[in-house]
Amino acid sequence: xxxxGIAERKTQVVNWDPVDQTVLANEQVIDGRGWxxxxxxxKREIPGYxxxxxxxxxxxxxxxxxxxGWPERVRLMQANWIGKSTGxxxxxxxxxxxxxxxxxxxxxxxxxxxxxxxxxxxFCAVAAEHPLALHAAKGKPELxxxxxxxxxxxxxxADMATMEKEGLPTGLFVTHPLTGKQVEVWVxxxxxxxxxxxxxxxxxxxxxxxxxxxxxYALPIEQVVAVDxxxxxxxxxxxxxxxxxxxxxxxxKYDGLNYQQAVDAIAADxxxxxxxxxxxxxxxxxxxxxxxxxxxxPIPIIHCDSCGSVPVPDDxxxxxxxxxxxxxxSGNPLHKREDFxxxxxxxxGKPARRETDTMDTFVDSSWYYARYATTFGxxxxxxxxxxxxxxxxxYIGGIEHAILHLLYSRFWTKVMRDLGLVTYREPxxxxxxxxxxxxxxxxxxxxxxxxxxxxxxxxxxxxxAKGQITGxxxxxxxxxxxxxxxxxxxxxNNGVDPQSLIEQYGADxxxxxxxxxxxxxxxxxxxxxxxEGAYRFLRRVWSFGHLFASEIRGQIGAQRxxxxxxLPEDLAAFRREIHLLLxxxxxxxxxxxxxTVASATMKMLNALEKAPRQGALAAEVIEECFxxxxxxxxxxxxxxxxxxxxxxxxxxxxxxxxxxxxxxxxLAQDEIELMLQVNGKLxxxxxxxxxxxxxxxxxxALTHEATVKFLEGRxxxxxxxxxxxxxxxxx
RNA sequence: GCCGGGAUGGCGGAAUCGGUAGACGCAGCGGAUUCAAAAUCCGCCGCCGCAAGGUGUGUGGGUUCGAGUCCCACUCUCGGCACCA
Numbered sequence: 001x002x003x004x005g006i007a008e009r010k011t012q013v014v015n016w017d018p019v020d021q022t023v024l025a026n027e028q029v030i031d032g033r034g035w036x037x038x039x040x041x042x043k044r045e046i047p048g049y050x051x052x053x054x055x056x057x058x059x060x061x062x063x064x065x066x067x068x069g070w071p072e073r074v075r076l077m078q079a080n081w082i083g084k085s086t087g088x089x090x091x092x093x094x095x096x097x098x099x100x101x102x103x104x105x106x107x108x109x110x111x112x113x114x115x116x117x118x119x120x121x122x123f124c125a126v127a128a129e130h131p132l133a134l135h136a137a138k139g140k141p142e143l144x145x146x147x148x149x150x151x152x153x154x155x156x157x158a159d160m161a162t163m164e165k166e167g168l169p170t171g172l173f174v175t176h177p178l179t180g181k182q183v184e185v186w187v188x189x190x191x192x193x194x195x196x197x198x199x200x201x202x203x204x205x206x207x208x209x210x211x212x213x214x215x216x217y218a219l220p221i222e223q224v225v226a227v228d229x230x231x232x233x234x235x236x237x238x239x240x241x242x243x244x245x246x247x248x249x250x251x252x253k254y255d256g257l258n259y260q261q262a263v264d265a266i267a268a269d270x271x272x273x274x275x276x277x278x279x280x281x282x283x284x285x286x287x288x289x290x291x292x293x294x295x296x297x298p299i300p301i302i303h304c305d306s307c308g309s310v311p312v313p314d315d316x317x318x319x320x321x322x323x324x325x326x327x328x329x330s331g332n333p334l335h336k337r338e339d340f341x342x343x344x345x346x347x348x349g350k351p352a353r354r355e356t357d358t359m360d361t362f363v364d365s366s367w368y369y370a371r372y373a374t375t376f377g378x379x380x381x382x383x384x385x386x387x388x389x390x391x392x393x394x395y396i397g398g399i400e401h402a403i404l405h406l407l408y409s410r411f412w413t414k415v416m417r418d419l420g421l422v423t424y425r426e427p428x429x430x431x432x433x434x435x436x437x438x439x440x441x442x443x444x445x446x447x448x449x450x451x452x453x454x455x456x457x458x459x460x461x462x463x464x465a466k467g468q469i470t471g472x473x474x475x476x477x478x479x480x481x482x483x484x485x486x487x488x489x490x491x492x493n494n495g496v497d498p499q500s501l502i503e504q505y506g507a508d509x510x511x512x513x514x515x516x517x518x519x520x521x522x523x524x525x526x527x528x529x530x531x532e533g534a535y536r537f538l539r540r541v542w543s544f545g546h547l548f549a550s551e552i553r554g555q556i557g558a559q560r561x562x563x564x565x566x567l568p569e570d571l572a573a574f575r576r577e578i579h580l581l582l583x584x585x586x587x588x589x590x591x592x593x594x595x596t597v598a599s600a601t602m603k604m605l606n607a608l609e610k611a612p613r614q615g616a617l618a619a620e621v622i623e624e625c626f627x628x629x630x631x632x633x634x635x636x637x638x639x640x641x642x643x644x645x646x647x648x649x650x651x652x653x654x655x656x657x658x659x660x661x662x663x664x665x666x667l668a669q670d671e672i673e674l675m676l677q678v679n680g681k682l683x684x685x686x687x688x689x690x691x692x693x694x695x696x697x698x699x700x701a702l703t704h705e706a707t708v709k710f711l712e713g714r715x716x717x718x719x720x721x722x723x724x725x726x727x728x729x730x731x
Numbered sequence: 732g733c734c735g736g737g738a739u740g741g742c743g744g745a746a747u748c749g750g751u752a753g754a755c756g757c758a759g760c761g762g763a764u765u766c767a768a769a770a771u772c773c774g775c776c777g778c779c780g781c782a783a784g785g786u787g788u789g790u791g792g793g794u795u796c797g798a799g800u801c802c803c804a805c806u807c808u809c810g811g812c813a814c815c816a
Contacts, residue, residue: 014814027813064742077735127803157812161732209732284813293813304809363816399810402735435736436810464743485808491815517743524737529747530743530757536771567816587747596745606755675751680797682751720796725750 002301007414009309012288013155014196016044021331023292026156030451038447043151048290048357049299052061053411055218057282059083059425062412069430074402081403082282087113088267089197092124092174093184096132103131108174108185109197111281114206116244116262119251120224122214123202125188130198131189134603136170141169143187150189165190165213177275178266179252184453188213196281211237224251228464282467283478287408289360294325294334296358304345304352313346319354332356352672365405366412369395369427382421395428399435399521400487406431432592435523441494442472443480453493454481485525496526508637509535515636516598538600538640541633544608545644548626553648555619562620571621574611577606578625579666583633598636604629628660675726676701678710686727701727 001007003153003488015024017034023046030034053060061082064075086537091107108124126133128150137144145169154160156335166189173182191200204214204221214221215234223232227246240246254262263278271274288297298319300312312319322340325333334340334356345352370382373389397405406428413427442459443451454474459481462471472481488495501510513534518524567575585600608625612618627650634654645654674697676684684706686699698719701707707716711731718730 012814023814026812027815051753073735080734081812158732161812174796288814293814360814381757387740398816399736400816401811403811405816438809487810489815519744522738522744524743527743527757533756542756584747591747595743596755599745602755623765663744677750677797680750685751717798720750722750722797726797728750728796 001415001419002309004419005047006055007033008052009047009049011045012048012050012290013043013045014292015046015155016042018042020329022329026154029154029156032153040152043153043155046292048288049301050286050288051415053287053408054282054284055415056411057084060284060407063410063426067426067428067431070428071431071433074399074406074431074433077108077402078407081284081407085113085281085283087111087200087279087281088115088263088270089279089281090118090177090270091202093275094172094174096172096174098135103135107275108132108199109280110199110201112201113281114203114244115256115266116248116254116259117203117206117224118176118178118266119248119254120203120205120222121183121201122204122220122222123184123186124174125186125191125200125202125213126170127191127193127198128189129193130187132172132185132199133170136172136185136187140171140606143170146187150187153189160190160192163189164217165209166245167213167217169217173656183185184434186217194285205232205234205636206241208237208242211241222250224248235461235572243533245488259434277698284636287360287362287411289363290357291360292332292356293358294321294327294332294356296361297364299355299357301355302343302345302352303355304348304350305419306350307347308346309355310345310352316346321479325383362405362408366408367370369409370413370416370422379555382416387423390422391424391426392428394430394432396434397431402433411588416421418596431522432451434520436487437496437524437526438485439488439496439526440469440483441492442483443492444474444479444481453491453494488526493632496528501528501531505531505535506639508640512538512598512636515594517595519593519595521592537605538637540605540609541629542640542644544605544626545648547650548622552619552622555614555616556623557616560620560622561617565617567617567621568612569610572616574607575621575625575666576669577607578628579662581607582632582660583662583667586659592638597632601629601633601636604632608676631657631660653726672724674724676704676706677726677728678707679730680728681710683707683710694723697721699725701729 010297014387015026015029016022017024017037017039019037019039024034024041024043029041032041033039033043033047035353061079063082064070067075074294089109089111091109094103094106094108096103096106108126110124128147133143133147137147153163167186170183170185170187174185175181176183186202188200191198202210202213202219203224204210204219205223206225211221213219221234225241225243225246225253226232226249227240227243230240246259248254248257248262251262254265257265265277267278280449290436298321300317300319302310302312304310321334322337325337327333335482341353341356343352344350346406354615367382369392370390373386374383375385376382376383409427413422414425416422417425437727440456441453441462442456443453445451458475459472460475461469463469469483472483473479486492486494497516498510501513505513509531513528513531516534517530540582557644581600581604585597588594588596588600608622608629611622611625613622626648630641630645630650631654634645634657638655642649642654645657651657671687672690674686674688675682676686684704686697686700686704688700692700698721701719701721702716711729714731716729716731720730722728
């Protein structure tokens with residue numbers, strides 16, 4: 001990947017804890033302070049390795065359309081994350097220079113998706129690290145202090161979006177490319193150097209953030225887009241100010257143009273001056289894979305003073321970490337391991353140093369599935385076997401992976417394809433994203449920040465009459481704890497081990513209970529209330545098996561009679577109910593809605609227990625229907641289903657039995673029931689022949705006693721007949 | 732803040748295309764069985780009302796003969812926001 005230019009080394013901005021002298025994960029920064037030290041976290045630029053996922057942005061976006069087996073919401077989230085936007089990149093000219101000459105060749109470049117509002121630009125804002133900002137700060141202590149302040153604070157997008165927008169003027173001016181006016185350059189804490197060109201144009205009249213910024217610092221607000229007859233006021237922001245549905249005003253030659261016309265005309269004029277063009281911009285950023293932790297997969301690079309960064313030769317892979325490092329709270333312990341660090345340069349043989357950064361664990365999870373499908377080939381990354389097994393037919397994972405893991409995996413697959421390792425272009429054909437399982441987590445906030453989590457078994461928990469938690473204290477010393485409902489997590493000590501359920505009730509009950517609780521895609525608040533119900537149900541299934549063996553099966557004659565037989569009404573109704581439930585269950589299985597499959601098996605048992613059981617025909621119907629129940633149940637409770645299936649002589653192995661399909665003959669019925677509505681309200685029911693014609697149904701409905709009662713003598717204005725469902729009489 | 736979900740009885744949830752809201756289960760209540768209990772079985776169980784009936788799917792509007800389902804505007808909540816994975 002290094003050789004192909006897919007991997008590269010560049011600087012990255014990280015959270016730096018100045019006390020522990022270590023890089024912190026975003027999760028470890030709480031209110032701007034290190035979770036262990038409580039020290040103010042700084043942004044620091046350090047070198048690191050990046051994978052150029054942005055080179056694949058177009059394909060990652062386009063191929064989403066081929067992922068028909070993925071949930072729509074995941075594809076949408078990925079598309080929005082990749083974030084393709086078309087806009088205009090253009091420059092403001094200036095003559096600001098330092099000792100090295102004109103800064104940025106005399107051009108301040110910005111990107112905008114709203115080129116139609118360029119005539120409304122009243123300021124520009126640059127990032128704190130922008131060359132113009134750094135230049136302006138020379139001899140301006142106040143500005144230098146502000147830039148320093150921007151160095152603290154978060155690198156997280158969520159924090160950037162919600163923080164107070166602040167800025168300072170640089171005193172520098174650039175020239176508006178279309179009006180020739182001088183526009184002041186500000187430094188803004190909300191402008192990111194790593195994003196685009198690290199500078200934005202400010203159009204307060206039509207951008208909500210710019211509007212707030214301009215109000216705060218008394219910058220001019222100039223309306224250049226109008227919508228219909230709505231009147232503009234600089235007093236308060238309104239939604240339509242940011243709309244693309246208006247036409248240009250106060251924009252000279254562009255007046256009257258709509259959004260698209262204005263963008264086209266303005267882009268053409270900028271291009272004619274050679275200082276702008278239409279450009280596609282992606283929200284997606286390159287993937288930084290370096291981690292400053294010793295226990296990850298080493299990045300196999302050797303740094304040589306003469307040869308630069310050299311990949312570790314194949315015959316020296318894998319790079320093996322020393323296993324006896326002791327972290328002492330002062331950065332990566334590999335830095336102190338001379339035995340690991342010192343190595344000869346593979347190119348020139350001179351002393352060189354190993355890279356100590358390890359890889360993001362997302363790297364491993366991006367292709368483990370392909371490695372699992374590799375049977376042989378110890379000397380290969382993946383072998384040809386993967387072509388046989390891959391792609392993954394059905395991938396299952398939590399919804400929290402909807403973007404990062406699943407996007408990295410898709411990217412990695414495309415890279416492997418381009419390196420000639422595999423021939424497929426997508427890793428996962430069908431995707432099921434499970435909802436998160438939530439549970440209460442109990443914690444105490446120690447002085448200096450952070451949270452200490454405790455297991456529920458360590459606490460006394462107080463609950464109100466409705467079972468809502470009102471408080472919790474630590475058993476050992478009575479410390480009062482806070483609680484939050486959150487995802488089960490190793491770090492929050494709120495996971496639930498199904499083992500205790502399995503020990504108490506058995507694996508079938510535990511599995512059935514969990515499948516029955518909710519559809520898998522849905523967020524679920526964990527509770528084991530109700531597991532008794534699953535246990536009771538399976539015991540009833542077992543009992544019915546014994547009842548069938550002891551009292552029912554014996555009635556079946558030597559000659560089977562069921563096929564083609566005309567069944568008594570109650571027996572036909574029972575058989576129809578089972579086949580209807582089977583039809584429902586099969587449909588739900590296709591949707592992976594397992595809770596209603598479980599519910600269908602319960603309904604089947606309820607019906608079986610009430611079914612007629614005297615006589616050869618009844619016994620045959622029960623035999624058929626119980627066989628259906630066992631097979632529908634088998635994916636949910638394989639053990640009990642198998643034991644009953646083979647024990648009752650249905651067959652040797654239920655896993656090899658054909659999946660049941662509903663029979664048309666069992667589903668057929670002579671009469672159906674239609675709901676009767678009068679003015680949209682349910683007033684009764686109507687029994688009609690299954691093949692009844694529409695006017696016959698209408699006639700029957702109009703003379704129904706409920707119709708007569710609720711029409712109160714008014715004529716029926718309209719009759720709506722929904723075949724097989726209902727009749728609605730409007731009067 | 733932005734992107735994507737979700738909200739239905741005391742609780743988990745069901746309702747496939749706009750057509751019987753609350754299936755199935757938990758909890759609860761009443762009864763049978765039992766010396767008693769457990770287990771099991773039968774019945775009741777959204778809210779208001781004696782009933783007829785009215786009302787009801789987070790809130791406020793709208794479309795429709797008919798809305799949990801569609802549209803508009805909100806509220807709360809969950810996931811993600813690039814170094815938790």
